[in-house]
Amino acid sequence: MPRFKQIPQIQALMDKKECVRNIGIIAHINHGKTTLADCLLSGVGLLSPQMAGTARVLDYLEEEQKRKITIKTANIALLYNTQSESYLVNLVDTPGHVDFTGKTTRALRVIDGAVVVVDAVEGIMAQTEILTRQALEERVCPVLFINKIDRLITELQLDEKTIQKKLGHIITSFNDLIEIYAEPSCKDQWKISAITGNVAFGAALYGWGFTYDMAKQRGLKFSDIMVTCRSGGSANLADALPVYEAIFEMVTRRVPNPHKAQSYRIEKIWGGNIKSQVGEALRECRDEAPAVMAVTNVYSDGNDGTRVTGRVFSGKIRKGDKLHLVEARGETEAQAVYVDMGALHEEVETVLAGNLVSLSLTGKVETGETLWDFARQEDMKPFECINYVSEAVVTFVVEPKNPKNIETFQEGLDRLVSEDPNLKFVVDRETGEYLLSGMGELHLEIAINELKDTLGIDVVVSSPRVVYGEYAQKSGVVALALSPDKQNNVRVQVIPKLEHDVGSEEKGQILVTDEYQNILVDVKGRTQQVSKETLDAVKAGFKYACAAGPLCGEPIHQLKVELIDFALAPNAAASEIEHAVSKAIFGSFLTATPSLQEPIYKIILSVASELASDSNRILNIRRGKVIQFEQKGPLTQITGYIPVAETFGLSKELRSATSGRAVWQSMFDHWEKLSSKLAQETIKEIQKRKGLPQYIAKPEQFMEL
Numbered sequence: 293m294p295r296f297k298q299i300p301q302i303q304a305l306m307d308k309k310e311c312v313r314n315i316g317i318i319a320h321i322n323h324g325k326t327t328l329a330d331c332l333l334s335g336v337g338l339l340s341p342q343m344a345g346t347a348r349v350l351d352y353l354e355e356e357q358k359r360k361i362t363i364k365t366a367n368i369a370l371l372y373n374t375q376s377e378s379y380l381v382n383l384v385d386t387p388g389h390v391d392f393t394g395k396t397t398r399a400l401r402v403i404d405g406a407v408v409v410v411d412a413v414e415g416i417m418a419q420t421e422i423l424t425r426q427a428l429e430e431r432v433c434p435v436l437f438i439n440k441i442d443r444l445i446t447e448l449q450l451d452e453k454t455i456q457k458k459l460g461h462i463i464t465s466f467n468d469l470i471e472i473y474a475e476p477s478c479k480d481q482w483k484i485s486a487i488t489g490n491v492a493f494g495a496a497l498y499g500w501g502f503t504y505d506m507a508k509q510r511g512l513k514f515s516d517i518m519v520t521c522r523s524g525g526s527a528n529l530a531d532a533l534p535v536y537e538a539i540f541e542m543v544t545r546r547v548p549n550p551h552k553a554q555s556y557r558i559e560k561i562w563g564g565n566i567k568s569q570v571g572e573a574l575r576e577c578r579d580e581a582p583a584v585m586a587v588t589n590v591y592s593d594g595n596d597g598t599r600v601t602g603r604v605f606s607g608k609i610r611k612g613d614k615l616h617l618v619e620a621r622g623e624t625e626a627q628a629v630y631v632d633m634g635a636l637h638e639e640v641e642t643v644l645a646g647n648l649v650s651l652s653l654t655g656k657v658e659t660g661e662t663l664w665d666f667a668r669q670e671d672m673k674p675f676e677c678i679n680y681v682s683e684a685v686v687t688f689v690v691e692p693k694n695p696k697n698i699e700t701f702q703e704g705l706d707r708l709v710s711e712d713p714n715l716k717f718v719v720d721r722e723t724g725e726y727l728l729s730g731m732g733e734l735h736l737e738i739a740i741n742e743l744k745d746t747l748g749i750d751v752v753v754s755s756p757r758v759v760y761g762e763y764a765q766k767s768g769v770v771a772l773a774l775s776p777d778k779q780n781n782v783r784v785q786v787i788p789k790l791e792h793d794v795g796s797e798e799k800g801q802i803l804v805t806d807e808y809q810n811i812l813v814d815v816k817g818r819t820q821q822v823s824k825e826t827l828d829a830v831k832a833g834f835k836y837a838c839a840a841g842p843l844c845g846e847p848i849h850q851l852k853v854e855l856i857d858f859a860l861a862p863n864a865a866a867s868e869i870e871h872a873v874s875k876a877i878f879g880s881f882l883t884a885t886p887s888l889q890e891p892i893y894k895i896i897l898s899v900a901s902e903l904a905s906d907s908n909r910i911l912n913i914r915r916g917k918v919i920q921f922e923q924k925g926p927l928t929q930i931t932g933y934i935p936v937a938e939t940f941g942l943s944k945e946l947r948s949a950t951s952g953r954a955v956w957q958s959m960f961d962h963w964e965k966l967s968s969k970l971a972q973e974t975i976k977e978i979q980k981r982k983g984l985p986q987y988i989a990k991p992e993q994f995m996e997l
Contacts, residue, residue, distance in 0.1 A: 298336075298369075298371040299631060299638045299640065301371055301378065302369050302371050302380055302631060303631070303640050303641075303642075305371070305378060305379070305380035306380065306643065306644045306646075306647050307579070307644055308380075309549050309550050309551040309577060309645075309646050310549050310551070311377065311378065311379050311380060311549070312379070312380045312382070312549055312550050312646055312647060313379060313380070313381045313382070313404070313405065313543050313544060313547050313549065314382045314384075314402065314403045314404045314405070314550060314553075314603070314646070314647075314648060315381060315382070315383055315384070315403055315404070315405045315406065315407060315543055315547055316383070316384040316385075316386050316396075316399050316400065316403040316405075316406050316407070316432075317329055317383070317384070317385055317386060317406070317407045317409060318386055318396060318400075318406050318407070318408055318409070318423040318424070318427065319408065319409035319410070319419075319420065319423070320410070320411070320414070320417040320418070320419040320420045320423075320957075321419060321955075321957060322411070322955065323409045323410060323411040323414070323417075323420075323439060323440075324409055324411065324439040324440060324496045324497065325385065325386070325407075325409045326385060327496045327497055328407070328409055328437065328439065328496040328535070328539070329383065329385045330496075331496050331499055331501075331534075331535050331536050331539075332370060332381075332383060332536050332539060332540070333368070333370070334499070334536065335372070335534060335535075335536025335537065335540065336370045336371055336372055336536070338368075338370070338633075366384070366385045366632075367382065367383070367384050367601055367632035367648050367650075368382075368383050368385075368632055368633055369381075369382055369383075369631050369632060369633060369648070370382075370383055372540050372544070374544075377544075379540070379544050380647075381540065381543060381544075382403075382647060382648040384399045384402075384403055384648070386399050396423060396426070397426055398588045398589070398659070398660070398713075399588060400426055400427055400430045400432050401430060401561055401586060401588060401603075401675065402586060402588055402602060402603035402648060403432055404432060404433060404547060404548055404549075404550060404553035404557070405432060405433045405434070405435065405543060405546070405547030405548070405553075406423075406424075406427045406432050406433070406434050406435070407435055407436075407437055407539060407542070407543070408420065408423070408424055408427075408434050408435070408436050408437070408466070409437050409439050409496075410436065410437070410438050410439065410462055410466070411439055411440050411443075412438050412439060412440045412441050412443060412444050412458070412459065412462070412493075413440060413443045413444065413447075413448065413924065413927070414898065414924050414927070414929075415458075415461070415462050415465065415924060416462060416465045416466060416469070417896065417929075418894070418896040418931070418957065418959075419896075419957055419959075421469055422959070424466070424469050424470075424473070425469065425472075425473045428469075428470065428473040428474045428475075428478070428482075429473065430557070430560065430561060431475070431478065431553075431556060431557045431560045431561070432557075433478075433482055433546070433547055433548060433553075434466075434470070434482060434484070434490075435484065435490045435491065435492075435542045435543065435546050435547065436462075436463070436466055436484050436490065436491040436492070437491075437492045437493075437494070437496075437501070437538075437539060437542075438459060438462055438463075438491065438492070438493045438494075439494065439495065439496050440495055440496075440497070441455075441459075441493050441494055441495050441521075442495040442497075442498060442521055442526065443495075444458065445518050445521045445522060446521060446522060448926070452514060452515055452518060455514075455518075456514070459493065463484060463485065463486075463491060466484060467483045467484060470482055470483050470484075471483075477556075486503070486504040487504055488546075489503055489504065489505055489541070489542060489545055489546060490542055490546040491503070491542075492535075492538040492539060492541075492542055493538075494533070494535045494538060495521075495526065495529075495535075496535055498526035498527075498529065498530060499526075499529075499530035499534060499535055500526060500529035500530045500532075500533045500534065500535055501533060501534070501535030501536075501537075501538040501539065502517075502533040502538050503538050503541055503542060505541070506533060506537065506538055506541065507533070510532065510533070512532070512533070517529065517533075549646075550577050550645070550646025550647070551576070551577045551646065554574060554575055554576070554577045554605065554646070555575050555576070555577075558571070558574045558575045558605070559575075561675060562574060562605075562673060562675055563673045563674070564672070564673035565673075570582060570584070570606070570672065573606040573607070574605050574606050576606075577605070577606065577645045577646045578606050578607070578645060579606075579607065579608055579644045579645050580607075581606045581607045581645070582606065582607050582664070582665035582667070582668045583604065583606065583607030583608060583609050583613065583615065583663070583664070583665045584604070584605045584606045584607060584662065584663070584664055584665070584672075585602050585603065585604045585605065585609060585615075585649070585651075585662070585663040586602050586603055586605060586662055586663075586675035587600045587601070587602040587657065587658075587659060587660060587661040587662070587663065588601055588602045588603070588659070588660075589601045589602070589659060589711070590657055590658065590659045590661075590710060590711045591711060592707055592711075592746075597627060597652055597653055597654050597655065598624075598652075598653045598654075598655065598656060598657040599650060599651070599652055599653075600650065600651050600653055600657055600661075601632060601648070601649070601650045601651075602648070602649065602663075603646075603647070603648050603649070604643055604644065604645050604646070604647055604649055605645060605646075605675075606645045607645055607665060608642050608643065608644045608645065609626055609629060609642065609643050609649065609651065609663075610626070610629065610641060610642045611626055611627070611628055611629050611639075611641060612625065612626060612627075613625070613626045613666070614626075614666035615653075615663040615664060615665065615666055616663065616664040616665070616666055616668075616672070617657060617661055617662075617663065618661065618662040618663070618664050618672050618673075618674045619658065619660070619661050619662065619674050620657075620658065620661065622655065623666060624653040624654050624655050624657060624663070625653065625654045626651050626652070626653060627651075627652040627653065627654060628651070628652040629641065629642065629643055629649060629650075629651055630649065630650040630651070630652070631643070631649070631650075632648065632649075632650050637650055651663075656710070657710075658710045658713075659710060659711055659712065659713050660674075660675075660713060661674070662674040662675045684714060684715065684716045684729040684730050684731060684759065685729070685731070685732075685758065685759050685891035685936050685960055686729065686730060686731070686732055686733060686735075686736060686756050686757070686758065686759070686936060687727050687728065687729040687756070687757045687758070687759055688727075688728050688729075688736050688740065688753050688754055688755075688756060688757070689725045689726065689727060689728075689753070689754035689757070690705075690726050690727075690728050690740065690743075690751055690752070690753050690754070691725075691726055691751070691752050692749055692750070692751060692752070693749070693750035693751065693752050694749065694750065697747070697749045700747055700749065701726075701747065701749065701751070702726075704743050704746060704747045705717045705726065705728065705743070707746075708728075708739055708742065708743055712739065714730065714731055714735070715728065715729070715730050715735075715736075715739055716728070716729040716730075717729075718839075720845070720982065723982050723983055728740070729759055731959075731960065732939075732958070733756055733939075733940070736756070740753055755940070756940050758890065758891065758935075758936050758937045759846070759847070759891065760844075760846040760888050760889065760890055760891075760974065760978070761808070761846060761847055761848070761849035761850075761888065761889045761890075761891075761963055762841035762842075762843045762844070762846050762847065762848045762849070762881075762886055762887075762888060762889075763788065763848065763849050763850055763851070763886065763887065763888075763889050763963075763965075764786055764787075764788045764848075764851060764881055764884035764885065764886055765788065765884065765885040765886070765887060766788065766884050766885050767785065767786065767787045767788070767884060768785060768786040768787075768879075768880035768881055768882070768883040768884035769785065769879075769880055769883045769991075770783055770784070770785045770856060770880070771783065771784055771785070771876045771877075771879035771880035771883070771991070771994070771995040772876065772879075772995055772996045773872050773873075773875035773876035773879055773994055773995045773996065774872060774875075774996060775864070775868035775869065775871050775872040776868060776871050777861075777868055779860075779861035779864065779868065780858070780859065780860045780861055780864050780868050780869060780872050781858065781859050781872060781996075782855070782857075782858040782869075782872040782873050782875075782876045783855075783856040783857040783858065783876065784853055784854060784855055784856060784873070784876040784877055784880055785853075785854045785856060785880055786851055786852070786853050786854075786877060786880040786881050786884055787851070787852045787853075787854065788850060788851065788852070788884070789809065789810075789811070789850045789851060789852050799813070799815055800813045800814050800815035800816065800817065800854070801813065801814045801817060801819070801820075803819060803827070803830070803831060803834075803855070804831045804834060804835070806834075806835055806838055806839075808838055808839075808847045808848060808849045808850070809849060809850050810834075810838045810848060810849070810850070810851045810852070810853065811851075811852050811853070812830075812831065812834040812853045812855060813852060813853065813854050813855065814855045815854045815855065815856060816856065816857065818855070818857065818858060819855070822860075825866060826860065826864070826866075826869060828866070829866035829867075829869035829870050829873075830855070830858075830869060830870075830873055832866070832870050832873075833869060833870035833871065833872065833873025833874045833877075834853060834873055834874070834877065836870060836874045837873070837874035837877040837878060837881075838851065838853075838877070841878075841881065841886070842878045842881060842882055842886075842988070842989050842994070843886055843887075843888065843975055843988055844888075844974075844975045844978040844979050844982070844984060845978065845979075845982050845984060846888070846978065848881065849889065849963060850963075851881070853877055853880075855873075858872075875994040875995065876994070876995060878989070878991075878994040878995075879991045879992075879993075879994035879995025880991075880995070882988075882989065882990065882991040882994070883991050887965065887966065887968070887971050888965075888966045888971045888974055888975060889963040889964055889965050889966060890935050890936065890937060890963070890964060890966055890974075891935070891936045891960055891962075891963055892933050892934070892935055892936065892960075892961050892962050892963065892964045893933065893934050893935075893936055893939060893958035893959060893960060893961060894931070894932075894933055894958065894959055894960075894961035895911070895916070895930075895931070895932055895933065895934050895956060895957070895958040896929060896930070896931050896956060896957055896958075897911075897929070897930045897931075897932075897946075897954055897955070897956035898924070898927045898928070898929050898930075898954070898955045898956065899927065899928060899930070899950055899953060899954040899955070900926065900927060900928075900950070900953050901923070901926060901927065901928045903949070903950045903953060903954065904921065904928040904930060906949045906950065907930060907946060907949065907950065907954055908930060910942070910945055910946060910949060911930070911932055911934060914934055914935075914938035914939070914942065915934065915935050915938050916932050916933065916934035916935075916938065917932050917933045917934075918930055918931070918932035919931055919932050919933070920932070933961060934958065935964075936960075939958060975988070
């Protein structure tokens with residue numbers, strides 16, 4: 293028997309596509325999205341109204357409760373009944389902190405509408421813009437909830453005209469984002485206004501909110517709401533204008549159902565042939581079609597299996613179904629099918645197209661996998677082709693305290709990376725160190741705590757390090773290199789990608805592109821005449837060279853490598869070919885005036901205006917560049933750029949200088965060239981740390997003169 297009495301009705305509604313809504317809540321940190329999620333749960337009877345706003349039900353992980361931030365996406369199926377209709381609202385609560393935006397990016401793939409929450413005092417913030425842009429790029433329909441209206445009324449004591457002007461400015465700014473980032477076919481129908489019913493106002497913490505239609509139907513003017521709020525009548529407002537009703541009204545009226553949404557979203561988010569049978573089934577959200585599911589999250593179930601969450605885009609999935617793993621080219625079986633209810637899961641027999649689901653699968657499954665009907669043997673294109681807004685630029689060295697636990701430790705790291713694609717784990721080929729890289733210190737701290745809790749072993753963690761990038765400032769020479777056995781030779785030339793027109797058609801065939809935006813191009817088509825094994829060895833040599841450059845073993849970035857010619861011995865060993873390719877790349881690279889670049893964060897800091905100068909001073913001391921000061925009510929918002937290397941310890945210093953009154957976010961923005969002096973110092977430090985020779989190699993060490 294299900295623990296939630298709504299489950300039978302929820303399952304019945306899955307078949308009524310017009311009554312299903314898949315939505316997410318996205319917002320800048322501390323703008324109130326998890327509080328709003330509590331209110332929605334309260335509105336459908338899953339949470340006591342007295343607990344709404346403080347329970348943080350969807351933040352069910354211990355770390356989330358302790359830190360009061362959302363770390364992982366959480367799904368919950370909500371049954372919303374009106375006087376005339378019942379709706380199934382599949383809700384995804386997403387992280388707001390920039391270190392976890394990768395999880396938000398992936399969640400956008402499986403929802404059709406986004407409730408964007410904005411603090412009425414702070415307005416549209418940087419993270420608001422980033423997340424809204426991502427949603428629009430995924431063709432996710434936005435609606436807006438302007439939260440914390442009470443602050444304008446009681447805290448800032450603004451008059452009605454000033455408040456309406458401020459709210460109008462937020463709406464205009466949000467429409468500007470839609471104008472900039474939405475596709476032409478969506479702009480006009482997705483722009484928001486109070487009259488059209490896709491913007492709501494309220495205070496989620498106190499449980500009240502309204503749309504224009506709600507207020508009109510109940511004969512309430514904004515002046516009435518202001519009087520009630522100032523007299524301490526928030527409880528009365530929550531009774532008269534429940535915020536959950538305002539949000540559900542927007543969602544059910546303005547967010548498209550799965551059938552309508554997939555008709556225009558599939559061609560954007562899936563790379564296959566839209567006119568094929570599979571493409572038509574996906575666009576029409578058919579139940580009677582091959583099962584196709586996109587996996588957004590992966591968790592180990594502790595029984596040599598995997599728990600995955602995602603969306604069924606076509607067909608239906610039942611317990612016992614066998615499914616293809618499109619990316620891994622393997623197979624798995626659905627041992628159980630669940631409807632997510634936050635931290636709990638209710639087992640059901642079947643989930644139909646257009647709905648979110650959890651599956652218990654056999655074997656290992658990676659985040660981002662596409663599941664495909666086992667009975668179909670033709671090629672299937674995966675859903676995974678997501679552009680993340682950040683990069684893994686901070687690294688910790690991690691190792692088990694007891695060397696006997698090394699095997700368990702490595703398995704744990706592999707599992708972490710499979711569950712979170714924004715983490716990277718490599719073994720340094722020079723030092724043998726285990727390097728775990730992520731978006732920032734918080735991202736890595738959470739990952740390591742999870743590793744410790746999961747494995748139950750002590751883990752030793754270094755102080756944070758920055759991931760630098762080696763790059764070429766000009767084109768290198770055509771370099772000839774021999775393999776170690778002298779039986780194979782390779783000629784390449786390296787060219788900074790910015791030196792050639794990236795918009796023009798590439799001469800030759802692009803053989804491979806790596807994660808650092810380096811490309812290997814066969815300019816004369818020579819690889820068309822070699823075996824797959826030889827070609828794989830050439831690619832492996834390229835990746836080996838780019839993963840750790842010759843200056844100090846940091847990754848090479850933004851490089852075009854032209855494979856000009858090669859002569860290989862009959863039955864040449866793959867290792868000999870790999871060595872020859874990597875040596876030629878190093879040789880040419882070292883003639884291209886190589887240097888280092890460092891990752892730069894964009895930082896947005898909100899602080900009481902009287903403390904703005906102290907915050908600015910701290911940023912300047914840390915090589916920060918402030919580009920904008922903006923007054924937002926009693927706060928000053930400082931926007932600028934700061935090297936990632938200068939952010940270690942920044943949190944403690946800012947909190948000390950502002951008595952904890954500063955709130956900020958930093959996100960990776962770009963790479964920037966280090967000055968010649970700082971580059972030399974940094975290279976020496978990295979060489980020393982890695983145990984490398986304290987000099988930069990000469991080109992002739994790798995290539996023939």
